Each structure stands twice: as C-alpha cells, then as structure tokens.
Amino acid sequence: MELWSEETIRDFRHTLLTWYDQEGRANLPWRLNHEPYRVLVSEIMLQQTQVDTVLPYYERFMQHLPTVQDLARAPEEQVLKLWEGLGYYSRARNLQKAARFVVDELHGNWPESADDLQELPGVGPYTSAAIASISFNEVVPAVDGNAYRVFSRLLKIDADIAQTKSRKIFYDAILPIVDPQRPGDFNQAIMDLGSSYMTAKNPDSIKSPVRQFNAAYRDGVELDFPVKTKKQKPVKQLFMATISEKDGELLFEKRPEKGLLSGFWTFPLTEITSIDDIKGQQLNIKPIVHVFTHRRWEIWLVKQDVTATSTQQYLSSTQWQALSLPTVQHKLLAALEELR
Numbered sequence: 001m002e003l004w005s006e007e008t009i010r011d012f013r014h015t016l017l018t019w020y021d022q023e024g025r026a027n028l029p030w031r032l033n034h035e036p037y038r039v040l041v042s043e044i045m046l047q048q049t050q051v052d053t054v055l056p057y058y059e060r061f062m063q064h065l066p067t068v069q070d071l072a073r074a075p076e077e078q079v080l081k082l083w084e085g086l087g088y089y090s091r092a093r094n095l096q097k098a099a100r101f102v103v104d105e106l107h108g109n110w111p112e113s114a115d116d117l118q119e120l121p122g123v124g125p126y127t128s129a130a131i132a133s134i135s136f137n138e139v140v141p142a143v144d145g146n147a148y149r150v151f152s153r154l155l156k157i158d159a160d161i162a163q164t165k166s167r168k169i170f171y172d173a174i175l176p177i178v179d180p181q182r183p184g185d186f187n188q189a190i191m192d193l194g195s196s197y198m199t200a201k202n203p204d205s206i207k208s209p210v211r212q213f214n215a216a217y218r219d220g221v222e223l224d225f226p227v228k229t230k231k232q233k234p235v236k237q238l239f240m241a242t243i244s245e246k247d248g249e250l251l252f253e254k255r256p257e258k259g260l261l262s263g264f265w266t267f268p269l270t271e272i273t274s275i276d277d278i279k280g281q282q283l284n285i286k287p288i289v290h291v292f293t294h295r296r297w298e299i300w301l302v303k304q305d306v307t308a309t310s311t312q313q314y315l316s317s318t319q320w321q322a323l324s325l326p327t328v329q330h331k332l333l334a335a336l337e338e339l340r
Contacts, residue, residue, distance in 0.1 A: 001155050001156060001158070002156055002215045003155075004155075009176065011213075012177065012213050013177070015210055015212075016179075016186065016190075016209070016210060017179060017185060017186065019189070019209035019210075020185060020188070020189035023192075023209075024185075024188065024192050025051075025192055028042075028055075029042075029055070029058060030042030030058065031188065034135050034184065036110045036131050037068040037071075037099075037110075038062065039130065039131050040095070040120075040127070041058065041062065041095065042054070042058055043127045043130050043131065044091050044095045044122070044127065045057060045061075045086065045091070047088070047091060049086060051195070054086075057083070060082060061082050061083075064078070065079070065082070068099045068102050068108070069099075069103055071096055071099040072096070072099040072102070072104070076093070077323070077324060079092050079093075079095075079096050080092055080093075080324035081322075081323075081324040083324065084324045084325065085327065087326075087327055089264070089326065090122075090262075091122065093122075094121050094122025094123075095122060097120075097121035097122060098120040098122055101121060102120065110135075112132065112135075112138070113132055113138055114128040114131075114132040114133075114140045115128070117131055117132055125143065126142055126143055126144045129141060129142040130142040130144075133178075133184040133186070134188065135184070137184065138183060139175075139178050139179075139180050139183045140178065140183065141170075141171055141174035141177075141187065142190075143167055143170050143171055143174065144191070146191045146194025146195060146198075147170065147187075147194070148161045148170060148226045149194050149199075149200060149225070150190050150194045150198050151173060151174055151190075152216070152227070153198060153214055153215070153216040153217065153222055153225045153226075154210065154213050154215060154216070155173055156215045156216050156219070156221075156225065157169065157173060157225070157226075158225070158227050159227065160227050160228060160229055161227065161228050162229045162231075163229075193208075193209075193210065197209070197210075201223075203217075203223075205217040232294075233296075234293070234294055234295050235296065236295075236296045237271060237296070237297055237298070238272045238273070238274065238275065238287075238298050238299075238300075239269045239271050239297055239298070239299045239300070240269070240272055240278050240281075240282070240300050240301075241266075241267040241269055241332050242268040242269075242302060242304050242306060243267060243283065243301050243302065243304070243336060244304055244305060244314075246314050248316065249314040249315055249316050249319075250267070250314065250315060250317075251267065251268060251306055251308060251312055251313070251314055251315075252265045252266065252268075252312065252313055252314075252315050252320060253265065253266060253267070253268040253309075253311055253313075254311050254312075260292060260295065261326050261328070264324070264325065264326045264329070265315075265320065265323050265325060265329070266326065266328070266329045266332070267329065267332055268306070269299070278300060278302055281302045281303075282300035282301060282302055283301040283302065283303060284339060287299055287300055288332055288335050290328040290331060299332065301332065301336060301339070
C-alpha cells in the first residue's frame with residue numbers, strides 16, 4: 001500500500017473537490033437538503049440499487065412521508081407499497097424501525113456521530129458515516145463499494161474487500177485523507193468518482209480528474225483492484241406456485257414473519273425436489289426465475305382447487321393490486337397472464 005505525504009493529501013483534496021464542484025451530481029434531490037432524515041432515506045434506498053432507479057422512488061417517498069415523524073407513524077403497508085419494486089424489503093422495514101427509534105426513543109433528536117448513529121436499526125458503518133459526514137460535518141470516511149474501488153486503486157491496497165476485517169484497513173487508510181472542512185462533499189465526491197471515471201470494468205482513467213494520484217493505473221494493474229474473492233453461486237431451489245381461482249379471485253398466502261419475503265402476500269409456494277414431482281401438472285414449460293443474494297428460485301405454476309387455510313385468502317384483482325407485492329410475485333402474475 002502506498003502512503004501519501006501531507007502535500008499529496010492536500011493536492012488530492014483540492015483536485016477532487018474542485019472536480020466535484022464543477023462536475024459532481026450536486027442536483028440530486030438528497031444532496032440539496034442535508035437534513036439527516038433525507039440522507040438516511042437516500043442511503044438506504046441506494047444500497048445495492050442504481051441512482052437512476054432510486055430517483056423516482058425517493059421523490060415519491062418524500063412526497064408522501066416528508067419527515068421522520070411521518071415515517072414513524074405510517075402504516076407498514078404504506079411504507080412497503082412506496083418501496084414496491086426496489087426489492088430487499090428488509091431495508092424498508094429497518095428504515096421505519098430507525099425512524100421510530102429516533103421519534104420514540106430519542107424524542108426526535110438525531111445522533112450526530114457515526115458511532116452513535118449505528119444505534120439506529122439497520123444503520124451500519126457506511127450509512128452512519130455518510131449521515132455523520134453529510135449532515136453533521138464529522139470527519140469520517142464512508143467506506144462503501146465505491147470507496148473500496150477508488151482507494152484500492154489510488155493506494156494499491158490489496159486487502160480482500162470480501163473479508164470483514166478489510167474495512168478497518170481501508171478506514172484507517174482513508175481517514176487521514178478526508179477533507180476536514182468538507183467531509184460530506186469529500187465522501188460524495190468519492191461516490192461520484194467510483195460511478196464515473198473509476199468504474200469496476202471500464203474505468204476512464206485517462207480522463208480521470210485524479211489520474212496523477214492513481215498508483216494502480218500508473219503501474220498498469222488498475223483492473224486487478226479491488227481484490228475480492230468470488231462469491232459462491234446462489235443455491236438453486238425449485239418451487240411450485242399454486243394457482244387457484246374462485247369466482248374470479250386468486251388464492252394468495254401471507255408468508256411467515258421470518259425468512260425470504262417475510263410478511264408478504266404471494267401465490268402459495270411449495271418447495272419441490274424435482275420437476276418430476278409435478279410433471280404434467282405445470283402450466284409453464286420454462287420456470288419463472290428469481291435470484292436473491294444467496295438463492296435462485298425456479299418456479300412452476302400449477303393449477304389446483306384449494307380450500308384456503310388460515311394464512312391464505314382469495315383476493316380480487318382490486319384487493320391484491322392494493323397490496324405491496326414482492327417482485328417475484330409480479331413475475332408470477334405476468335407469467336400467468338401470458339398463459340391465459
């Protein structure tokens with residue numbers, strides 16, 4: 001790992017922030033207002049989701065729930081409906097838990113340090129650092145995927161970012177470089193740099209505003225950074241989705257409160273060991289595929305006459321359209337519509 005002199009650090013801060021002031025995405029709605037609630041909502045939405053995807057969701061969310069008090073008091077179903085389509089619904093639930101913690105436990109007073117912000121449900125080291133630096137001007141690095149990529153290349157840090165212990169290595173390396181006058185802008189500039197000139201596969205280092213600081217580019221090994229061990233392939237699971245209709249209504253089932261898609265309504269899903277278990281019964285020849293982080297679901301639609309259990313209910317189209325449905329359920333509905 002390369003170590004920078006104080007002079008190099010000062011030059012880097014000036015170069016980075018000058019570029020950010022001229023070309024950064026300062027017009028993003030969550031950058032126009034540094035109120036911690038708005039920053040929290042944006043950071044949670046941006047986890048594993050592209051900016052362009054988040055924009056309309058963020059604006060709609062803030063239109064309906066403009067304050068932390070509004071989110072704390074909103075029905076969960078409203079929150080999930082506003083989140084519908086973003087996926088990773090535990091983020092929405094944790095976001096509301098965090099809002100309730102601020103309102104009920106802290107009486108509306110936000111923690112102002114990264115350490116204290118981690119008391120909020122669902123708020124980890126990166127999100128807490130982002131809020132602390134942007135909203136409260138704390139000099140702390142926000143270490144996310146962009147920061148890993150940018151600084152692994154700038155400093156040739158070869159620590160495996162898939163390892164939890166590597167976060168401290170990056171944190172300690174970046175902390176002295178964070179601009180003490182503009183820590184929030186510094187962290188946001190790193191985000192912008194990582195999503196523009198220093199992307200994972202096709203970096204544009206020749207035009208990069210920080211090219212002269214990029215040790216990996218200088219040595220011709222930029223694409224070797226960051227170092228990351230490969231993820232294991234998602235485990236494949238096979239399911240049949242029961243399609244049962246009665247008087248124009250479809251059978252839905254509320255999933256358990258724990259596990260994937262907890263608390264959501266879907267067609268009743270039954271895990272099977274092989275397609276042979278339902279051979280000749282399935283409506284679709286190819287399975288509907290949905291990939292979670294560690295699971296790959298392959299689902300066949302099977303038409304059956306069913307008496308609803310205590311967790312199941314026949315719902316009209318008006319009723320199920322009013323619910324927040326997970327993406328996989330929308331896929332099942334679309335597949336069923338194509339088969340009709």
